[in-house]
């Protein structure tokens with residue numbers, strides 16, 4: 001049977017014109033047992049469409065690891081390292097991650113108590129909640145009415161020492177049923193988004209770039225982000241803004257001397273725009289929570305200076321300024337009409353191009369709502385490619 005693709009089911013909130021290329025459901029192929037030829041086609045489809053959905057999938061952890069690794073055969077360790085180091089124990093990511101003993105590159109994530117699962121006698125899982133991460137929270141009364149928030153928009157990446165995974169695979173094994181929730185942005189815009197319970201929400205990094213006005217496109221194509229050392233430890237005491245798209249600047253980040261041992265040579269500096277290996281498109285890929293500094297190149301020769309931001313380049317180290325600039329560039333792309341909130345069914349497998357989208361956990365479960373997912377991503381064997389000199393010329 002040939003590989004067939006169909007559009008993803010979009011919610012009424014989504015603007016279909018902005019999702020023409022985004023996301024496909026793939027049918028007629030078993031993602032756990034792909035031939036080399038089928039894999040090549042899936043790989044091309046993933047980079048072209050950013051997210052692929054397979055329904056009614058049976059997938060062992062071994063198969064999931066093999067599928068994930070096929071996108072980057074030289075990659076080996078889990079995207080955040082081996083989970084055993086001092087830095088990960090203090091990290092804000094630590095409580096969310098449990099490892100499948102047989103296949104430590106595959107993580108068990110979800111909510112509630114899970115028993116006798118793939119060699120784990122029992123695991124207590126906790127769906128991350130905005131109430132422990134955001135500076136402000138939805139009141140318990142409003143939570144009871146079904147209001148919630150995006151938790152944290154991000155790229156799956158250690159952002160220190162390791163390179164961002166190319167692909168993340170998410171396999172829904174146990175999916176609790178429940179009423180839809182309403183994401184409140186709580187940023188003065190009045191924006192709201194109705195979402196399925198426990199959705200994973202995605203936005204396109206390509207769209208994030210495309211909808212920017214020319215002066216911000218020019219800034220984006222000329223900029224690199226330097227991430228903090230051990231960013232998840234660094235940001236642990238700090239609190240996020242109400243859209244989950246970055247951190248409030250209150251000086252709460254850990255000072256360098258209180259971080260686990262680090263070296264500047266292992267800090268990561270990435271271009272703001274990452275080049276898609278198949279389409280050549282530029283995707284705006286910044287993890288706003290971990291960003292510490294912005295390095296802006298001057299305008300190239302011959303570019304129009306009028307109205308340009310930082311025409312002579314800049315090295316911006318003021319955290320508030322860095323975050324304000326990133327927020328200005330990223331917030332438009334998380335507008336309700338640009339978000340794809342996946343409506344999880346049991347045995348859904350979603351592959352997403354981690355270097356082409358941003359995503360977030362959403363919503364809140366009650367302790368008895370059991371959710372079990374397998375997640376796999378692998379620190380890549382290379383860093384993402386940035387804009388070419390032609391891209392800079394085109395957009396700067």
Ligand SMILES: [Fe+2]
Nearest residue numbers: 154155156359
């Ligand atoms: Fe993630």
